[in-house]
Amino acid sequence: MEWIKLIGILIILIGFILKFDTIAVVIIAALATALVSGISITEFFTLLGEAFVNNRLVTIFLLTLPMIGISERFGLRQQAVILIEKMKGLTTGRFISLYVLIRQIAGAFGIRISAHPQFVRPIVNPMAQGAAKARYGDISEEDEDKIKAMAAANENFGNFFAQNTFVAASGVLLISGTLKSLGYDVPVSAISQTAFIVAIITLIITTIYNLLFDYRMDRKYGVKKNQKGDK
Template sequence: MEIFKLIGILIIVVGFMLKFDTIAVVLVAALATALVSGISIVEFLSLLGDAFVSNRLVTLFLLTLPMIGLTERFGLRQQAVKLIEKMKGLTPGRLLSLYMVIRELAGFFSIRVQGHTQFIRPLVEPMTQAAAETKYGSMDEVDIERIKARSAATENYGNFFAQNTFIAASGVLLITGTLESLGYKVSAVSIALSSIPVALIMLILVTSSNIIFDKKLEKKYGEKANLSSKKERND
């Protein structure tokens, strides 16, 4: 029956629920699906090898991990924190809003910022957390995790909604080629210009969200931070 060919999905769901090794679960699911579909083990291994070779560029990000480890080992994270601690009045929301502007400008000029592993993890997130701790003191684990999530989300928003503002971006060329193949006369310039309002709207939404986030932190930690500051001045 055709429904048995969906056994791979069941294996993946169960494997993830039981928190088994991700790669092992996916491989077992693929093998089970292949056998149920009448594909031999030799054919399955051939397909698996072809897929790996065709998508080998996806694994290149692993080469950046040793670099990130070395930069953190020799103090990049600590220096970023020290820099933020010297800036008075800087809040997590303001810092992330500033990064959103930088990220969208980088997309507009096609400047490679390199995303989460190379930029957010070693620089932006520690700087944002330092800004929060400098202004509010110690924070609970829930808000620290929210800062981490918001830092990663800002990268996603800036990258996704501003990447097509560059005229020669791969997304712009793909859209142009697809529409032209369907008989629509468009240019890369018109696609890029149409993407700019979307990027600006997203910038406004992210900035507004960050302002609300700052107000929540101020409401939760502001009074405690003010009392601590007054106590230090009196001492």
């Protein structure tokens, strides 16, 4: 009867199909599995508590999501757009390129910005959209989606290609350890210096790409009168 211990999987499957509350389904499945496995309710809650404590960093990450939602609900996006609209001459491409530079500088100092959910979606994308609307007025939904994609892509460029510029980054230590195991004595500073070159090349390429986007938008929509002096 060992197969009865798989009852948790069945409960999760049924719960997800019937669209019951996810957390409740998982806890009930875990409790059922514990009971059929001979684990008492007291032991079950002990294990559940230990798992919660051991993975508290994940829990903290999840708690930031409703905080971001509340911030958006009460005007974070609107204030970001208003701030950008006051900066004449700051185009979408220029702003996103500036963000890539900031992302790379933060990476060089080992400062981790919270990426897409906590930073790009509530702050970077609305500000990029605001820059476009301040320069062109209303734009098409298709171009709004392109700006969203640009904000997300440039976050990846700034993060991925500059994350090893910090000498104590996990990636740098992994590369150094792997090379040493293969007989190559390469200092972490050399790896970091190489990563700096890659980061600079990435910044140049992404800036050119973003400015070309501005050029295409200028040709498509023109520039509002109050922005022409900054063109």
